[in-house]
Amino acid sequence: MSVKHAISRGLELGRSVLQLGLLKSGGRVAAKLRADRFRVGPSVRTVQPQAFLPSRYRYYRTSLRGLAAQLQSAGFRRGFTGGSPRNRAVFLAFGLGVGLIEQQLEDDRKTAATCEEIQAVFRKKKFQSPLKSLSSGYKLEDYIIGNQVGKGSNAAVYEAAAKFVPPKQTDSKSSLVELREDEEEVQKPRSLTCCSLKKFPLAIKMLWNIGAGSSSEAILKSMSQELVPAGPLALKQEKEHITLNGDFGVLPRRVSAHPNVIRVHRAFTADVPLLPGAQEEYPDVLPARLNPFGLGNNRTLFLVMKNYPCTLRQYLDVTSPSCRQGSLMMLQLLEGVDHLCRQGVAHRDLKSDNVxxxxxxxxxxxxxxxxxxCCLAQSDSCLQLPYNTTWVYKGGNSSLMAPEVITALPGHGVVIDYSKADAWAVGAIAYEIFGDHNPFYRAVGLDSRSYQEKQLPPLPSTVPADVQLVIRLLLRRKPSQRPSARVAANMLHVSLWGGKALASQDSAGMKKLADWLLCQSAVVLLKGCRGPSGNRVEAELQQSFLSNLDLEDLRTALGFLLYGREQQHACILSA
Known part of the structure; x- marks a missing residue:
C-alpha cells in the first residue's frame, strides 16, 4: 500500500467517519435518553474486538472503534471551542491513522482466518493412544505381574502383561487390554530397561492405602486425583456413578488423550497382594495380614498403563541428548503442560522423576x-486455589514450586494462581535436559522463595540462543512477566521450524507468517504420522502446534523472539 494511497484513503475514511459522527450524535443522545427511560434490567456492554497493532504499540492496544471515539471526542471539543490549525491537524491525523490501521487490521484478519481454518483441520485429528482399551481387565487376576520398575512416596509400579486368552470370533469382543497390532517396535538402550517390553507391555501402579478405608467407594474418593488421566472406559461401568469427591468435595476433571500425557487404561480396587520386593521396599504400608506391623488397609487402588522403558531422570543419568533432541524434549513438556492447563489441570509435582x-x-x-x-483438577477451580489456611495443600516437591506458590501466605481472600506454575517447573527441568544440574535442587543452592533472576547459572554454550531465551523467560519470578506454556511452546516451534525470517510483525512479516503456517500444514498433512525427516515425535509436535493455533499467542511468541534476538545482537555489537 503506497503512502499516497494511504493518505487519500485515510482522508476519505476520516471524513466519512466525521460526517457519521456529526449526523448520528443527536440520534445517539436521543437513543440513550430513551434507553435510560425505559430500561428494565442492567445495561449490557458488548466487548469490542481488540486491534492487532505492532508489538511496539502493545501498551496502547485498543479497539479501532474506541480509538475513533476518543479522537472524535477530542476533535469535537476543540471544534466547538473554535476552529484552528490544530483542529485540522487532529482530523488529518485521525484520517491517516484510520487508513493505516485499517490496512494492518485487514492483514491481521486474513492471518487470523488462516489460523482458524488450520486449527479446525487439525483439531479433527484426535490422538489415538498406543494401547487399545477393550471391554475387560478390571481385576488384578487378569494380569501377570512381574518385577518392580519404580517406587515413589505413595505407590509402587510393576511390569505386567494381560493373561493369554484364546482368539475369539470376529463378532465377539476381546476381554483384555492388548497392544495394538500395528504398534511400532520401541527402540531403546538396553541399559535403560529393567524388563522386556515385549513380554510385559503394561505397567500396574499400586497406590498405598493408609487411612482411606477398605471400601471401593472410599478408596476412589480418596485417590480420585490419580484418575485425572484415565480414559473413558478406565472404570467399570457400575463404578462410574460414584461421586469422586477428591479433596474439596467436587468432581475432578478428566483430561483427554495427548501424546505427552500418560493414559490410564484401567482403574480398579483389589486386595493388596504380596508382590516382589514388598517386604524389603515398603513393609510399613502393607496390611496387617501381610506384615503384623504394617499400617496399610487390605484394599487399594490399581492403575493399568503402558509400560515405559525409563524415567527422564534415569535417561539423563546415562545419556546426553543432542541440542535438537533436548529442544524437542523441552517442547514436549511444554505441550503436555499446555494441554493440562487448557483443561483446567495443574500438575503441581512436575520433576524429571515424574516424566x-x-x-x-x-x-x-x-x-x-x-x-x-498432587494435581489440582477440581471442576470449578480454573487453576486458582483459595489459600485461607496453612492446612490447604499447595502441591509436592517444594524445590520446584514456582515463586508465586512457595511464597504465598494464607489469609482471607488469598488465592494461588497455578496457571503458569508448571511452565516455571519446565524451565528448571530444562537445565537437566541440557546436561546441567537443576539450579533449584539443594546441591546447587538456589531457593525459589528468594532467588534473583541474575543468579541463574548460565546454560552450556551449545544450547541455541532461542532456547536459552525461553528458559530464562520461564524462570522469571513474576507470573505476569512469564510466558504461558502455550507461548513458550510457540517460541520453540518457530525457532525449530520457522527460521529467523518470521521474527517480524509488520505487514510483510504477517504475510510470511501465513505462508509458513500453510506450508507447515501441507507438509504435516502429506507426511501423515511422520514429520519432515520421518520422525514421529516431530510430527506429533507439529500437529499439536497447528491444532492450538491462536494468532495473539503466536504474535506474543514472535515478539519475545524478536526482543531476544535484538538483545543478543546488541550484546554482540557492544562486545
Missing part, C-alpha cells in the same frame, strides 16, 4: 507426564 520416556522409530525420545497424585 516417563520411550523412543520412536528414529530413536527420538518421546516424553509423557505422569503421577497426578
Amino acid at each position: 516417563l520416556l520411550e523412543f520412536d522409530s528414529d530413536g527420538c525420545p518421546r516424553l509423557v507426564i505422569t503421577d497426578f497424585g
Whole structure:
C-alpha cells in the first residue's frame, strides 16, 4: 500500500467517519435518553474486538472503534471551542491513522482466518493412544505381574502383561487390554530397561492405602486425583456413578488423550497382594495380614498403563541428548503442560522423576507426564486455589514450586494462581535436559522463595540462543512477566521450524507468517504420522502446534523472539 494511497484513503475514511459522527450524535443522545427511560434490567456492554497493532504499540492496544471515539471526542471539543490549525491537524491525523490501521487490521484478519481454518483441520485429528482399551481387565487376576520398575512416596509400579486368552470370533469382543497390532517396535538402550517390553507391555501402579478405608467407594474418593488421566472406559461401568469427591468435595476433571500425557487404561480396587520386593521396599504400608506391623488397609487402588522403558531422570543419568533432541524434549513438556492447563489441570509435582520416556522409530525420545497424585483438577477451580489456611495443600516437591506458590501466605481472600506454575517447573527441568544440574535442587543452592533472576547459572554454550531465551523467560519470578506454556511452546516451534525470517510483525512479516503456517500444514498433512525427516515425535509436535493455533499467542511468541534476538545482537555489537 503506497503512502499516497494511504493518505487519500485515510482522508476519505476520516471524513466519512466525521460526517457519521456529526449526523448520528443527536440520534445517539436521543437513543440513550430513551434507553435510560425505559430500561428494565442492567445495561449490557458488548466487548469490542481488540486491534492487532505492532508489538511496539502493545501498551496502547485498543479497539479501532474506541480509538475513533476518543479522537472524535477530542476533535469535537476543540471544534466547538473554535476552529484552528490544530483542529485540522487532529482530523488529518485521525484520517491517516484510520487508513493505516485499517490496512494492518485487514492483514491481521486474513492471518487470523488462516489460523482458524488450520486449527479446525487439525483439531479433527484426535490422538489415538498406543494401547487399545477393550471391554475387560478390571481385576488384578487378569494380569501377570512381574518385577518392580519404580517406587515413589505413595505407590509402587510393576511390569505386567494381560493373561493369554484364546482368539475369539470376529463378532465377539476381546476381554483384555492388548497392544495394538500395528504398534511400532520401541527402540531403546538396553541399559535403560529393567524388563522386556515385549513380554510385559503394561505397567500396574499400586497406590498405598493408609487411612482411606477398605471400601471401593472410599478408596476412589480418596485417590480420585490419580484418575485425572484415565480414559473413558478406565472404570467399570457400575463404578462410574460414584461421586469422586477428591479433596474439596467436587468432581475432578478428566483430561483427554495427548501424546505427552500418560493414559490410564484401567482403574480398579483389589486386595493388596504380596508382590516382589514388598517386604524389603515398603513393609510399613502393607496390611496387617501381610506384615503384623504394617499400617496399610487390605484394599487399594490399581492403575493399568503402558509400560515405559525409563524415567527422564534415569535417561539423563546415562545419556546426553543432542541440542535438537533436548529442544524437542523441552517442547514436549511444554505441550503436555499446555494441554493440562487448557483443561483446567495443574500438575503441581512436575520433576524429571515424574516424566516417563520411550523412543520412536528414529530413536527420538518421546516424553509423557505422569503421577497426578498432587494435581489440582477440581471442576470449578480454573487453576486458582483459595489459600485461607496453612492446612490447604499447595502441591509436592517444594524445590520446584514456582515463586508465586512457595511464597504465598494464607489469609482471607488469598488465592494461588497455578496457571503458569508448571511452565516455571519446565524451565528448571530444562537445565537437566541440557546436561546441567537443576539450579533449584539443594546441591546447587538456589531457593525459589528468594532467588534473583541474575543468579541463574548460565546454560552450556551449545544450547541455541532461542532456547536459552525461553528458559530464562520461564524462570522469571513474576507470573505476569512469564510466558504461558502455550507461548513458550510457540517460541520453540518457530525457532525449530520457522527460521529467523518470521521474527517480524509488520505487514510483510504477517504475510510470511501465513505462508509458513500453510506450508507447515501441507507438509504435516502429506507426511501423515511422520514429520519432515520421518520422525514421529516431530510430527506429533507439529500437529499439536497447528491444532492450538491462536494468532495473539503466536504474535506474543514472535515478539519475545524478536526482543531476544535484538538483545543478543546488541550484546554482540557492544562486545
